[in-house]
Amino acid sequence: xxxxxxxxxxxxxxxxxxxxxxxxxxxxxxxxxxxxxxxxxxxxxxxxxxxxxxxxxxxxxxxxxxxxxxxxxxxxxxxxxxxxxxxxxxxxxxxxxxxxxxxxxxxxxxxxxxxxxxxxxxxxxxxxxxxxxxxxxxxxxxxxxxxxxxxxxxxxxxxxxxxxxxxxxxxxxxxxxxxxxxxxxxxxxxxxxxxxxxxxxxxxxxxxxxxxxxxxxxxxxxxxxxxxxxxxxxxxxxxxxxxxxxxxxxxxxxxxxxxxxxxxxxxxxxxxxxxxxxxxxxxxxxxxxxxxxxxxxxxxxxxxxxxxxxxxxxxxxxxxxxxxxxxxxxxxxxxxxxxxxxxxxxxxxxxxxxxxxxxxxxxxxxxxxxxxxxxxx
Ligand code: NAI
Numbered sequence: 001x002x003x004x005x006x007x008x009x010x011x012x013x014x015x016x017x018x019x020x021x022x023x024x025x026x027x028x029x030x031x032x033x034x035x036x037x038x039x040x041x042x043x044x045x046x047x048x049x050x051x052x053x054x055x056x057x058x059x060x061x062x063x064x065x066x067x068x069x070x071x072x073x074x075x076x077x078x079x080x081x082x083x084x085x086x087x088x089x090x091x092x093x094x095x096x097x098x099x100x101x102x103x104x105x106x107x108x109x110x111x112x113x114x115x116x117x118x119x120x121x122x123x124x125x126x127x128x129x130x131x132x133x134x135x136x137x138x139x140x141x142x143x144x145x146x147x148x149x150x151x152x153x154x155x156x157x158x159x160x161x162x163x164x165x166x167x168x169x170x171x172x173x174x175x176x177x178x179x180x181x182x183x184x185x186x187x188x189x190x191x192x193x194x195x196x197x198x199x200x201x202x203x204x205x206x207x208x209x210x211x212x213x214x215x216x217x218x219x220x221x222x223x224x225x226x227x228x229x230x231x232x233x234x235x236x237x238x239x240x241x242x243x244x245x246x247x248x249x250x251x252x253x254x255x256x257x258x259x260x261x262x263x264x265x266x267x268x269x270x271x272x273x274x275x276x277x278x279x280x281x282x283x284x285x286x287x288x289x290x291x292x293x294x295x296x297x298x299x300x301x302x303x304x305x306x307x308x309x310x311x312x313x314x315x316x317x318x319x320x321x322x323x324x325x326x327x328x329x330x331x332x333x334x335x336x337x338x339x340x341x342x343x344x345x346x347x348x349x350x351x352x353x354x355x356x357x358x359x360x361x362x363x364x365x366x367x368x369x370x371x372x373x374x375x376x377x
Pocket of ligand 1: 016
């Protein structure tokens, strides 16, 4: 099989998410890493790209140079990943889509709902793929949970409870550290801190597993460290279109919680639980029955859970391979095969609408509000 050509913007040396993309894109031999504008400092980006094996002519100094360089090539990239800081996502993603490239954009896809709707329309108009890296949805046992909900194995879902709460910004004496401070500064982070950073993963997961969309929400935001303008803790109650009741807690001051992402789905005939720190196990309890552990790699799993798992039972298969599953689905989609689990621009704009609605609700003492983007009302 011929490899697809792949490039990345951002994700330079020392970045948090860059390695997961490089490992993920190349894990299954579907993509060749041929172009990059990896750093906000042009020379550092060029040098690092070449150390990673990219030829000098495609080790670009910035994304505009990359767009011009790739646009005219016969062997131009089939996919570009945007792994830069949040405020740059919209301009870069839109420019590459308009030039006819497929894009995988990091979350949050944009800073505003209007920008998000713009991306959905541009993707539709150009016919290009715009995916958003909600990579937790690509863990095999999350796909198993989704399949079990779809198959009615826990009955109609009454309640979904999800948390993405860690304690890594809980040290008030470290609040002025520039790597931490910007996340709570509206001039850098936008309207929301912790909810836009981590809460949207949890909200997307609730929609993904329940196969339903958030319709209304009510939010309570807190800045527990006084110097922070934006929230470092949020509780969001929501209702889904199908009637499911949703509860979401996200925090960065929950000292003692490490990664802290989990989800529980409670239906009329059973319950499911999955946690990112034990991603190979899905906990299932049928009503009136014993709690069971469903293990990644065992027989009888759904087709998606089996397809997206590479190593045999009981071996850890972690975060970079969940990202790799997003790239697998992208490679299939670019080659013309539809993959219904791939999070797209619609998921990206729904998240932005939820963020802005949560901010507005928190400012009005938790008033319930329509959380859908105008284009989906
Ligand atoms: P980071 O600050 O660790 O790294 C950012 C990288 O982008 C650096 O290498 C920097 O030099 C480069 N960069 C900045 N501006 C650039 C520009 N204009 N052109 C080219 N390169 C540029 O940031 P981190 O944590 O890696 O986050 C990047 C994005 O990934 C964010 O949007 C974040 O929300 C998202 N992210 C997503 C995760 C997920 O689970 N899906 C996890 C962590 C981050």
